[in-house]
Amino acid sequence: MAIRVNxxxxxxxxxxxxxxxxxxxxxxxxSTVCPHADEYYKFPRKSxxxxxxxxxxxxxxxxxxxLCYYCGQCSEQCPREADPGETMMSLRRWLIGxxxxxxxxxxxxxxxxxxxxxxxxIGLLTGGFxxxxxxxxxxIHIYDGKDAFLNSSFIHHxxxxxxxxxxxxxxINSVRMWYFTMIKGTxxxxxxxxxxxxxxxLPWHFFTxxxxxxxxxxxxxxxxxxxxxxxxxxxxYVTMLILVMVFIEQLQYGPExxxxxxxxxxxxxLGLIAGTVYFIRNRFIKNYIQYKKSHSTDWxxxxxxxxxxITGIAQHIFHRTGFYEIANYIYVAHLMFVVPWLFRxxxxxxxxxxxxxxxxxxxxxxxxxxxxxxxxxxxxxxxxK
Amino acid sequence: xxxxxxxxxxxxGLKINIDSVAKYAANLQEVEIVQILGVKPxxxxxxxxxxxxxxQLNRIVIAGDIPGxxxxxxxxxxxxxxxxxxxxxxASFNEHGASGEDANERAKAIIAxxxxxxxxxxxxxxxxxxxxxxxxxxGGGIAGIQASLEIANAGKLVYLVEQNGTIGGHMAMFDxxxxxxxxxxxxxxxxxxxxxxxxxxxxxxxxxVVSVSxxxxxxxxxxxxxxxxxDIESCIACGLCSEVCPVKVPSEFDEGISLRxxxxxxxxxxVPNSYLVDGENCTYIQSGGQKCGVCIKKCPKxxxxxxxxxxxxxxxxxxxxxxxxxxxLDIRKIEQYGxxxxxxxxxxxxxxxxxxxxxxxxxxxxxxxxxxNKKTQEEEWYFSPEGIPPRNVALIHCVGSRNxxxxxxxxxxCCMYSLKFAHLLREKIPNVNVYEFxxxxxxxxxxYEEFADRIRQEGTFIVRGxxxxxxxxxxxxxxxxxxIFHDRLVEFKVDMxxxxxxxxxxxxxxxxxxxxxxxxxxxxxxxxxxxxGNPTDTDRGGIYVAGMCQAPKDIPDTVAQASAVxxxxxxxxxxxxxxxxxxxxxxxEFEKRxxxxxxx
Numbered sequence: 006m007a008i009r010v011n012x013x014x015x016x017x018x019x020x021x022x023x024x025x026x027x028x029x030x031x032x033x034x035x036s037t038v039c040p041h042a043d044e045y046y047k048f049p050r051k052s053x054x055x056x057x058x059x060x061x062x063x064x065x066x067x068x069x070x071x072l073c074y075y076c077g078q079c080s081e082q083c084p085r086e087a088d089p090g091e092t093m094m095s096l097r098r099w100l101i102g103x104x105x106x107x108x109x110x111x112x113x114x115x116x117x118x119x120x121x122x123x124x125x126x127i128g129l130l131t132g133g134f135x136x137x138x139x140x141x142x143x144x145i146h147i148y149d150g151k152d153a154f155l156n157s158s159f160i161h162h163x164x165x166x167x168x169x170x171x172x173x174x175x176x177i178n179s180v181r182m183w184y185f186t187m188i189k190g191t192x193x194x195x196x197x198x199x200x201x202x203x204x205x206x207l208p209w210h211f212f213t214x215x216x217x218x219x220x221x222x223x224x225x226x227x228x229x230x231x232x233x234x235x236x237x238x239x240x241x242y243v244t245m246l247i248l249v250m251v252f253i254e255q256l257q258y259g260p261e262x263x264x265x266x267x268x269x270x271x272x273x274x275l276g277l278i279a280g281t282v283y284f285i286r287n288r289f290i291k292n293y294i295q296y297k298k299s300h301s302t303d304w305x306x307x308x309x310x311x312x313x314x315i316t317g318i319a320q321h322i323f324h325r326t327g328f329y330e331i332a333n334y335i336y337v338a339h340l341m342f343v344v345p346w347l348f349r350x351x352x353x354x355x356x357x358x359x360x361x362x363x364x365x366x367x368x369x370x371x372x373x374x375x376x377x378x379x380x381x382x383x384x385x386x387x388x389x390k
Numbered sequence: 391x392x393x394x395x396x397x398x399x400x401x402x403g404l405k406i407n408i409d410s411v412a413k414y415a416a417n418l419q420e421v422e423i424v425q426i427l428g429v430k431p432x433x434x435x436x437x438x439x440x441x442x443x444x445x446q447l448n449r450i451v452i453a454g455d456i457p458g459x460x461x462x463x464x465x466x467x468x469x470x471x472x473x474x475x476x477x478x479x480x481a482s483f484n485e486h487g488a489s490g491e492d493a494n495e496r497a498k499a500i501i502a503x504x505x506x507x508x509x510x511x512x513x514x515x516x517x518x519x520x521x522x523x524x525x526x527x528x529g530g531g532i533a534g535i536q537a538s539l540e541i542a543n544a545g546k547l548v549y550l551v552e553q554n555g556t557i558g559g560h561m562a563m564f565d566x567x568x569x570x571x572x573x574x575x576x577x578x579x580x581x582x583x584x585x586x587x588x589x590x591x592x593x594x595x596x597x598x599v600v601s602v603s604x605x606x607x608x609x610x611x612x613x614x615x616x617x618x619x620x621d622i623e624s625c626i627a628c629g630l631c632s633e634v635c636p637v638k639v640p641s642e643f644d645e646g647i648s649l650r651x652x653x654x655x656x657x658x659x660x661v662p663n664s665y666l667v668d669g670e671n672c673t674y675i676q677s678g679g680q681k682c683g684v685c686i687k688k689c690p691k692x693x694x695x696x697x698x699x700x701x702x703x704x705x706x707x708x709x710x711x712x713x714x715x716x717x718x719l720d721i722r723k724i725e726q727y728g729x730x731x732x733x734x735x736x737x738x739x740x741x742x743x744x745x746x747x748x749x750x751x752x753x754x755x756x757x758x759x760x761x762x763n764k765k766t767q768e769e770e771w772y773f774s775p776e777g778i779p780p781r782n783v784a785l786i787h788c789v790g791s792r793n794x795x796x797x798x799x800x801x802x803x804c805c806m807y808s809l810k811f812a813h814l815l816r817e818k819i820p821n822v823n824v825y826e827f828x829x830x831x832x833x834x835x836x837x838y839e840e841f842a843d844r845i846r847q848e849g850t851f852i853v854r855g856x857x858x859x860x861x862x863x864x865x866x867x868x869x870x871x872x873x874i875f876h877d878r879l880v881e882f883k884v885d886m887x888x889x890x891x892x893x894x895x896x897x898x899x900x901x902x903x904x905x906x907x908x909x910x911x912x913x914x915x916x917x918x919x920x921x922x923g924n925p926t927d928t929d930r931g932g933i934y935v936a937g938m939c940q941a942p943k944d945i946p947d948t949v950a951q952a953s954a955v956x957x958x959x960x961x962x963x964x965x966x967x968x969x970x971x972x973x974x975x976x977x978x979e980f981e982k983r984x985x986x987x988x989x990x
Contacts, residue, residue, distance in 0.1 A: 032788070032829045032856035033872030036879060047879060050872060082726070082858055084793035 014059040020115045022300045023095035028087040029053045035079035035089040045372045049089035066190030070096035071364030076220035077294035104178045110352035117301040124345040131344040135337045148329040157254045174351040199370050206366040234283045241276025281311040313342045391420050394447040398427040398454045405493040414498045435467045442471035451504045453481040479504040486510050499980035508984045519607030521962050522708030531559025533713035533937025533952040535581050540956030542590035549592045556660035565746040568810040569841035579659045586661040606931035606969045617698035618666045624693040625664035631685035639671050645740045648750035709932045709959045716893045716938040719790040728860045733758040733771035735887045751775045779819045780885035784869040786857045787828040791892035802942040804890035805832045812850040824850045827857040893942045915941050926955045932969040
């Protein structure tokens, strides 16, 4: 099978953040220090090489970018300052654009203005819609109950329908990812039972992100702070998402919120606030190599999330202290941040929530199949690829 | 003659202040009109012709970085205006090098010559200062030795200044030279001896240049000579003093892998062949003559004078040759290779001394052994002649070279000497496994590629891929890397790691460049005037560079450059043109010279 070379690929990746790839002279230092590179998945050097050669169709089918958690050891070590860590990050952005069938993700990654404009427009539309709806059907002075400004059952239905649309997008993109990596990406025929055997990988990597923690093993640190905070952020986010999607009526309703909802809500807020503040701070002071270069989408990601958390908490405080009017207005503001954020989901970095566990799942399957194949054909071979 | 000067530039970022140059040009004789047309002007030929006609110009000077670009337009305009197109003169700033610090002055000189109708190259001839026929060579390595011998053999007096106790430099430390595998000492020591015996070479060891004044052709140099404490003339190098000396310090010549006494001779073939005292470590000198002093009693020739003082020598020379050489990058700051932490991680020079037959193990390649220091009761590692030879050795190329964090440049010799090491290892230890980790194999010289091929065929494992880390596991060194050609990550257990450390300018280079007033490039090497056309001259007339101090280079190149420098020096003696370069010619001098040149 011939692979078509795209000589402009390296320039295209410039827009996604990989600026210095052409500096790489293939010494292999990065692959050596990478804690995740193994006999089957050797990166970042190989990915950089493929990028330099413009093998767009090859990179499309690789899983290596998803196996990197950007701890930055490779970029620290790189004698050419070609920044392999940032290159892997850019490849992930590019891959999100490839998996997305609508092309919106590519547009967002390439053009800062289009993304911000979309967010602003959607935010304003949302604000207008909810204000209009609230003044038509409810009373601004009432926060919860039947005549509330924004009725919780209405919000519930809105959430669910919105979520469903996004889920469809994500599902289609995930299927495309599966097609690219598992059908186009490997010449081996993967037995169906392999998918069942490795299915535990999905929840395992989703909830623990264990490989992120392994990033720091080589440096000799016991706990890797970015991992802890990323995990906190993710768990807080998922908890909040479940609370909002499923339990919104109990969350918003009345003075007697159930203690379980209370408990999980506070815990999730804590995780979110700690995570966002930590990552925004790091992106500002650039203390680690992985925060030296921030793509515009990275900023949108953390800043939007930060505002969502702030408005959510403020809304809760005003509600509990009896300022129902202010609480209602802040609620609308909260929704103005939430809706664009949710809309961005399948088209932005956020979607790595889905792609990363999937990639780990696929990667393990590919590796196991390859091992099996090798055992069948040549028991002494180290690796064939 | 009525002259019009037109300024038109191509490049926006010139260092020249066009306004001040134009003002100067307007005051030149016979200049009628000066026009500044700006950057990339759109020239209207009719208008130009009108200007020429109105001012009745019969000579046009186009001044600019690339004025030839506009010449066709001016030719046309001149033809329509009735001015002779032969009389269009170009004052090209780019062509005649008006770009450095003295760009303004140079631009003025170029324009002055053009207005007088004199080609600038006829005027711009360096030199003119009468030359003193004595030469100073700074640095007694192979470059300094070669240059001194060449000049002295031509019958001119040379002062050779060396800061150590002996000449020879780094080449004296080497065992073999690549690619011919000749014995380095066999090439160098005869030259050293002839330097020592030459009646035209005044050898000043233990000396440093302190200050230089004067102009090209007559430099007054002040040299400070540290005391040697031993009379060179009467010392017979019997070694009795060294036997009784109680002080032991690491030997600089052996790169610290062996010990020497406070009174010592760097190596047996040293020139001048006499002992010297290390004043900083000598008990007698440090205690002010209160303690020790056994060597004085032991000396049969009574040539040790521990109360000797520092001397200052003033000389006047015509030319100065800098051959100060290099040193290794301090690789303690590159932590990933574990140098200084693991005993058997060596630098290239350390290995060079280890494998040298005059080294502390007599040329046996061994791993370090442990012993207990009697004074401090601490364990220390040293090379014992009875040590165990290594079974697996890793050679790592490009340590600190071609690395944006340390040296951006290629150190040029590391690939070749690493290959040489592989050969020496396989020659001296049977069944040794040698792994070479390289990024790009730079075998560029005569016979180098063949040498690399030979080493490959000898069975050295040559791994394309740099090693990122050296670590220790169960007492064995582990070298990790990526074998790119075989597409796998590799991990080797080795007994010894030799790092091909990058080269940096020698310690005093910056100070020396300040004393002599010559510039250095951004990596710290001394700059030559023109890398292609004039690789030995510096931007100050009468000062030359040779060898490694200019840029990393191998021994053949160093020797060749040293001889080339000698040719330059001798040319200045015999040609009668004197020395000096363009930047030392003043603007009035340019004008005067241009006036004196008659063009038919």
